[in-house]
Amino acid sequence: MLPNNDIVTNVYTGKDGVFEGLQSGSILLDSSTVDPSVPTALEKIANSKGSFFLDTPVSGGVIAAQSGELTFMVGGDKQIFEKAQGVLSGMGKKLVHCGGIGMGQAAKICNNMLLGISMAGVAEAMNLGIRLGLDGKQLMDIINNSTGRCWSSEIYNPVPGLMPNVPSARDYEGGFYSGLIAKDLGLAQGLATRTGSPIPMGALASQIYRLMCKAGLEVRDFSSVYKFIQDGQKI
Amino acid sequence: MLPNNDIVTNVYTGKDGVFEGLQSGSILLDSSTVDPSVPTALEKIANSKGSFFLDTPVSGGVIAAQSGELTFMVGGDKQIFEKAQGVLSGMGKKLVHCGGIGMGQAAKICNNMLLGISMAGVAEAMNLGIRLGLDGKQLMDIINNSTGRCWSSEIYNPVPGLMPNVPSARDYEGGFYSGLIAKDLGLAQGLATRTGSPIPMGALASQIYRLMCKAGLEVRDFSSVYKFIQDGQKI
Amino acid sequence: MLPNNDIVTNVYTGKDGVFEGLQSGSILLDSSTVDPSVPTALEKIANSKGSFFLDTPVSGGVIAAQSGELTFMVGGDKQIFEKAQGVLSGMGKKLVHCGGIGMGQAAKICNNMLLGISMAGVAEAMNLGIRLGLDGKQLMDIINNSTGRCWSSEIYNPVPGLMPNVPSARDYEGGFYSGLIAKDLGLAQGLATRTGSPIPMGALASQIYRLMCKAGLEVRDFSSVYKFIQDGQKI
Amino acid sequence: MLPNNDIVTNVYTGKDGVFEGLQSGSILLDSSTVDPSVPTALEKIANSKGSFFLDTPVSGGVIAAQSGELTFMVGGDKQIFEKAQGVLSGMGKKLVHCGGIGMGQAAKICNNMLLGISMAGVAEAMNLGIRLGLDGKQLMDIINNSTGRCWSSEIYNPVPGLMPNVPSARDYEGGFYSGLIAKDLGLAQGLATRTGSPIPMGALASQIYRLMCKAGLEVRDFSSVYKFIQDGQKI
Structure with a gap:
């Protein structure tokens, strides 16, 4: 690998x-x-x-x-x-x-594009809810029992303090680096351009993780997108 | 309601x-x-x-x-x-x-923003994979066993022919209209602006469903985003 | 004012x-x-x-x-x-x-939405070109004599060192704050939602300036979007 | 060519x-x-x-x-x-x-990325303003005397009826096809990925013109983005 x-x-x-x-x-x-x-x-x-x-x-x-x-x-x-x-x-x-x-790659890249989209979506939804006054743990629980549920919310929630043993519990150390998902999303872009497939959400997610790399989060877990939209700050 | x-x-x-x-x-x-x-x-x-x-x-x-x-x-x-x-x-x-x-609304709007993001993401990932030559049913199965899995992929897949009894099985008739999720995403925008919360993915999803309303999909299920990115055509 | x-x-x-x-x-x-x-x-x-x-x-x-x-x-x-x-x-x-x-506001908000879009576009195009090895001054000159020319490129170029007497010449001090264009773009969002008008580029620009506020650029000139996409760093 | x-x-x-x-x-x-x-x-x-x-x-x-x-x-x-x-x-x-x-290409691609962004921005701003009740000609005039002015607004306005001898005056026949700017923006994506340069606005513009190709506007002038955001309809 x-x-x-x-x-x-x-x-x-x-x-x-x-x-x-x-x-x-x-x-x-x-x-x-x-x-x-x-x-x-x-x-x-x-x-x-x-x-x-x-x-x-x-x-x-x-x-x-x-x-x-x-x-x-x-x-x-x-x-x-x-x-x-x-x-x-x-x-x-x-x-x-x-x-x-090559078709294993095709499947992987499609899955990871969706992963990158979902994780950014979870980060945005959790951050918005918490700013509106919702309790983070409760909002996570609601989402996980509703139509918003996804792997990024259920297994790998990006909000610190909600789950043990995930990167968000250790300041986003380890895990799957932002730089790596940015690379996978770059591959998705290439395949989408070659086949003329529209991927508006995938394209934006790609840019978000690329911006995170510039903001000092390249070798932090990609769930640090939560940190990025909160304050854009370097770790 | x-x-x-x-x-x-x-x-x-x-x-x-x-x-x-x-x-x-x-x-x-x-x-x-x-x-x-x-x-x-x-x-x-x-x-x-x-x-x-x-x-x-x-x-x-x-x-x-x-x-x-x-x-x-x-x-x-x-x-x-x-x-x-x-x-x-x-x-x-x-x-x-x-x-x-009002906090019930806050939770609902956050969940639905994530739902709108996920569904568009599933549509893009499935469309890209199928155009690359993957079998739709197999790609869905892979995603549902991987990190991309989400309600939109597991329970409500937007690709026609993969699941029975969902809107994609009946040309997107019934279900949860594009016009309604566009409205919910509009509410999310308003709350995000009021609280200064960044929602780049949510903002783009909002625009995609709004464009779908213009393209004749307003009173079709929101999973018709798959149809929209495929060909943008009016049903 | x-x-x-x-x-x-x-x-x-x-x-x-x-x-x-x-x-x-x-x-x-x-x-x-x-x-x-x-x-x-x-x-x-x-x-x-x-x-x-x-x-x-x-x-x-x-x-x-x-x-x-x-x-x-x-x-x-x-x-x-x-x-x-x-x-x-x-x-x-x-x-x-x-x-x-209210129609003065309508016109102003439409103009400023376009301004926010253009400035971000100029920042991206200049940054990409410079990274590809082009000379910044020459690229600016080409754009200003081509179809990409706009106020943000001709009068208020965001790249430090290309123009005197603009905010980019003084580390983005003064000028029109990122926080203010973020506010104007928030107003545009509200009007677009109310009228069901698609504004995909405007919506994304809105989010970019909002992210910049989180990244410490709220009271710097909005042309600091050039700095933001370069390195996301706090000034 | x-x-x-x-x-x-x-x-x-x-x-x-x-x-x-x-x-x-x-x-x-x-x-x-x-x-x-x-x-x-x-x-x-x-x-x-x-x-x-x-x-x-x-x-x-x-x-x-x-x-x-x-x-x-x-x-x-x-x-x-x-x-x-x-x-x-x-x-x-x-x-x-x-x-x-190759540096001629680099400059051209940067310019055209900005052009694609500006044109979409003009289309959105003009459409929003007209829906709010502004007169199109007057809004164009205001923009052209303000900070939103750009080639796409001054020389090649996408709103039908405002200018003679431009594609918008002839139902977007001829001119610079949506399919061609989509291709140029695809080249920009490739270069941005290769150099790790963030281009959020460029990436979204790329997707918009790609969606337009799917919606039947591939061999119409790219200023038909105005038509696309208005109603998404095939010509």
């Missing part, structure tokens, strides 16, 4: 990279989140060496990884996917074959 | 309205979604006539109303709330006292 | 306010930027006292005020407007009768 | 393309608006054949082209630029050397 297109490509194709000395018949599994064109290119090289490549990005975050409950979204040859299931199920409780090479 | 500030106010204070001939000691429960200033004003009048007023907006939509599983968000005097619980529980499975008069 | 609805209303109707002891036949000219409902209410009171009221907001900023080159946008009775021209022309080079009472 | 990256590349490098049989010592001038990486790659090939390449995108639209008053933004070797000035000045009144190869 590496952070961007160039680094992933280089790990395989660079000097002393994975492709050097690769044993024929190997199955390469890469769980980075990158543009679908990256695994597409790497699969071609792997095939030319008698090996195989699957893109296997995940969802669930650090918490699900620790408990072996990740969702793997897999792109590539279906038979190879079936062979890889044993390994993947060691960390994942749900393995989904999403289609040909 | 009436559609806007003026209509609600008029039903109580207008000629032959509720306040004319109101018996002393009555408890008035109003489940409309309106600006918190409306119940605040009506409570004053009710009190001056020896009666009581609670704002009791709901979440859950037509489906939850039919099954008696609404969430009631209640603002007003706590003792009066306790007296009203018997009546409210006939239609609701969760009754929450949110604070003084 | 006072900063908001409540303060303006209070100056006229409050204790020891303008309306106390107002001489019959007076013409009241108010150049604050407020919701059109404020002058509408004040005109009624003025008329009831045998006097007159015009809303006369201005455009041009501190620079135009100092040189007597403001634009006055006037709402109210046309005959009264004609009587007031002598006074107004002392500070304004252009006096426009925009219609009945 | 060709419409996208692939077409431009193909015209030079494809079968029977420009590079086949190119005379050594030629200077190639390309006025398409494309990603800066395109002229960068083409310059390399040209140099390898003993020739030269400049990217020379323009601003001004059909009107300026007809009158020979275009602005040319030129990227590439400065000495080659000087040799090309004679040819370029036949169509342009302003020739600007913006830097190395």
Whole structure:
């Protein structure tokens, strides 16, 4: 799981990279989140060496990884996917074959775009409610029993003091960095532009996390969007 | 449950309205979604006539109303709330006292702002994924098992053909009209401006539903945002 | 020229306010930027006292005020407007009768919404270009000779070092505060919601300036949006 | 002047393309608006054949082209630029050397992003004002004498009936298509993502023009954004 297109490509194709000395018949599994064109290119090289490549990005975050409950979204040859299931199920409780090479990335990027939108939405709704005089815990409880409920509200609430063991409980240390979701939303932008798909909310969320990176929150958990809209301040 | 500030106010204070001939000691429960200033004003009048007023907006939509599983968000005097619980529980499975008069509205408006954001986000993510070649049903399944999951994706998916008995299964007839969520988001804007609370995602969602009203989707379910971003066309 | 609805209303109707002891036949000219409902209410009171009221907001900023080159946008009775021209022309080079009472505000708020949009747009375009390696002065020159040219680029460029005697030349001290354009954009939101007018760009600009207020730029010139998108940092 | 990256590349490098049989010592001038990486790659090939390449995108639209008053933004070797000035000045009144190869594109894309923002802003402000009861011609006049003034308002106003000889006067036929500015804004997104530059207004404008393409306005002038926000309807 590496952070961007160039680094992933280089790990395989660079000097002393994975492709050097690769044993024929190997199955390469890469769980980075990158543009679908990256695994597409790497699969071609792997095939030319008698090996195989699957893109296997995940969802669930650090918490699900620790408990072996990740969702793997897999792109590539279906038979190879079936062979890889044993390994993947060691960390994942749900393995989904999403289609040909790169389609795991497509699914991951769509999910993360929605995640970025939801988290910003939860932050705005919670902040507005609290400023109007509502109790944060109660508002969270109402939302979680209503039509606004979502993973960002139920499992990973961005408001400090409402939940234990989430980044908002520790000043947004650790977790899934703003800089990383900004990168994923940048990938979504690229795919949306290529396919002419309107993503107004996704585009704005992308800009919000990018602004957060400028405001000193790049290596804080992305739920620090709550902090950002409250006061824009650097941590 | 009436559609806007003026209509609600008029039903109580207008000629032959509720306040004319109101018996002393009555408890008035109003489940409309309106600006918190409306119940605040009506409570004053009710009190001056020896009666009581609670704002009791709901979440859950037509489906939850039919099954008696609404969430009631209640603002007003706590003792009066306790007296009203018997009546409210006939239609609701969760009754929450949110604070003084108007605070039920505050909670409802925050929830609905998040709902409007989430639904637009689901529509964008599903449309992008399908255009990239993913199977809609599979993408929905992935999202519902990942960090993007939310009520709009799990219970009320906007993509036609994925779920039975939701508005997207019947060309967005019935349900919760775009015009109504546009109104709720307009209320959210007003409260955010009054309190100086940033709501970038909420503000954009507000504009998207308003544009949908202009595009002929005002009296279609708000999940028709999927149709809107696909082709902007009038139904 | 006072900063908001409540303060303006209070100056006229409050204790020891303008309306106390107002001489019959007076013409009241108010150049604050407020919701059109404020002058509408004040005109009624003025008329009831045998006097007159015009809303006369201005455009041009501190620079135009100092040189007597403001634009006055006037709402109210046309005959009264004609009587007031002598006074107004002392500070304004252009006096426009925009219609009945409140219509000066309508025009002002529309202009300022566009101003807020343009300034943010100039800041983004200049910042992007400079990051791509363009020379700031040259990019400004190109824009000012092309289709992107606007007042914010030609007269009031937000990039430090390109122009003398503008707020960007003095670390955004003075000028037209971010907090004030945020207020004007809030008024625009209210009017747009009331009339169901889509203003996606205006709504987003409103949120950007509101975020800037949270980030410590409330009492800096609104062209500090350039600073905000660069690094979000507090001054 | 060709419409996208692939077409431009193909015209030079494809079968029977420009590079086949190119005379050594030629200077190639390309006025398409494309990603800066395109002229960068083409310059390399040209140099390898003993020739030269400049990217020379323009601003001004059909009107300026007809009158020979275009602005040319030129990227590439400065000495080659000087040799090309004679040819370029036949169509342009302003020739600007913006830097190395691709920098003409950078300048053009920044300008056009601002243009797309301004035009949407003018459309919103004019529509809001007219709905509030202002006279369109008068509002345009006020804006053009105030801080909201910009090329989109002064030269190319999007409201039908206010100006002769502009696309809004002929139901948005001809001019600069929504589909083309959507493409330019897509290029801006790509550059902003690559450099981590926040462009919230540019990102939203990009989505608005993309939505317009879906709504049937792709081959109408981009000032039809006025029509789009009014009623979202297909022409």
